Amino acid sequence: MCSEASVPLIMSSPLPQTDSHVELTLLAGGSFTATANFLHAGAAATPFTMFNWAFHISHPSGRQIVWDVGNTSNPDDYTPWVRQHMFPLGPFAPPEPIEQQIKRRTGVPPEGVDTVIFSHAHWDHCRPIRALFPRATGYFGPGTAEFCGAGHFSATGEELADVPWDGNFFHPEHRTESWEALRGPWKRFGPFERAMDFLGDGTMWVIQAPGHMGGNLACAVRIEGGEWVLLASDCCHSRGLLEGKYDIATWCNPDGSQGALHVDIPAAKDTMAKLRVLRGMGVHLALAHDVSWVEEGTDPVLMGLLDQDLKEWVEEGLKTGRLP
Template sequence: MSVDNEPYVQVHALHAGRLTLPERFFVHPASESARRTVPSLSFLIQHVNSVNKTTRIVFDLGLRHPSTNYPIPIQRHLETRHPMATEPNVVQSLAVGELSTDDIDYVVYSHVHWDHIGEPKAFDKSTFVVGPGTSALLKDSSSLRGGHSFFEPDLLPVSRTIELPPTTGATEQESSTGKSAQNGVTPDFSQSWVPHGFLPRTIDIFQDGSVLIVDAPGHLPGHINILARTGPGKYTYLAGDACHDRRIMRWEREIGEWHDESGHICCIHADKKQAEKTIALISRLESEGVEVILAHDVEWEEKSENQARFFGTS
């Protein structure tokens, strides 16, 4: 799709379950009893290339259905996240728009926390894409604390998974956007990270400026976002768990911290200071007119005009 030789993509939200967050774990200040039920959003991105081939990407898979398919440690953690709903899930949401998992070329995970991984076994023909360091995290997460920090070592299908290259040294390179003879024909996840504007590390997967994977460090090793051009001069930024609450984006709240049973200070972000830097970049994007959608963006979801943004509703 293009106007004035500027390729763009379609981005639709997908219902992928709901969960309830105790606010004190996410924002400060917050009362001990404050809780908020939020969506776990997924997104369908559709790109049409120069030979009219459509590539379909799903960004995150939301909650797993049924939740009893999660490992026991995660099931125990889920007891703290009720009320919770695992339907409609991503598979059902795609079906509303007459797509099946067989139609999805790539599943891109923002990160591998339980409320984003869904059921990868349902996407048995898709290639999975994860941020750098994800495979190491799945093997060993002993440095992380909290009940949410349990990961399945065999989560990803080895033969169908692409782990993006390390980000080391990426900011020293110049962007090559638009220079490839294969622009827009097929996605290339093997490229090095390069700057895009004030974003220090991005990968322009179609090399036509329509879909950029953005390194978004702080929340979890391998955390990535997507910047998509959705029309002439229009952009949507899918922020994953870079931020959990828009009050933080508006500087009305700070990132929450708490003490665990051993007295250690915990944070929902693995690196709070780095998360704050990432949030500052995202806030700058939003101030420049980019639409920002968080994975648990209940404020975005509740706006009536966004109901038509869900796949299959229009």
């Protein structure tokens, strides 16, 4: 068991001042079945519905940005590794394709999206976007390509099932996707040392958030009314972990190595501690797989992002299992 009280003192700066804001739209990114023992140390292997959030960000300049793209039920969207290891978990598409959600709720057609930022390269956040958003450029955090290597196009035969990373992004010769690594400049945002003022007016900060995998990102946006929302993606997988009720689960892999949902657990814990600092500064935290705020209805800012369709989607998913 870990405790917030044990977190060391973290230096922080005030949040940026700006009179501008973006429009933030919450999107259903699909779901799949997970078990609690892969999230929380000491938990039973209790199955539950792992929801997946994505976001659309609209800037007054006309920029249209998607943060993560969620998952689908179409095996053709994924690598052989995902099809073999993740599809037994039953990845379920959202009730409406993500590009159609954006068009219905904001009026922005798929060809109007100019940017897709991937919080990281895992299958439930990242997949090829050329067919989804034909005019968009993708962006990853620094170090993502180095971490992922050339992807599955570099493997053949049975080895294909050992390579999770998508060669459509990362193969130097055969990639199909247009993307770039974020280059900064990097400045401090609250407790985080490296953040990028992505739109140049202080309304959207893309943050390097180490721990989960190489190049992992979070994003802070200022919405109408002056509130800040942090799109924390997989920096933390549950509110119980964030609040110190549980510790990060680890397990022994068949080859004897330690497995975990984070490749660098000390760095992930440091990132979680910084999330808690931001929460103490009044920032509203939206974790990619957390729906506790929907169940409790206690955060009016996050609840303001929730339309009736999304609420019903969560309620229906919870019928088949919730995180203990």
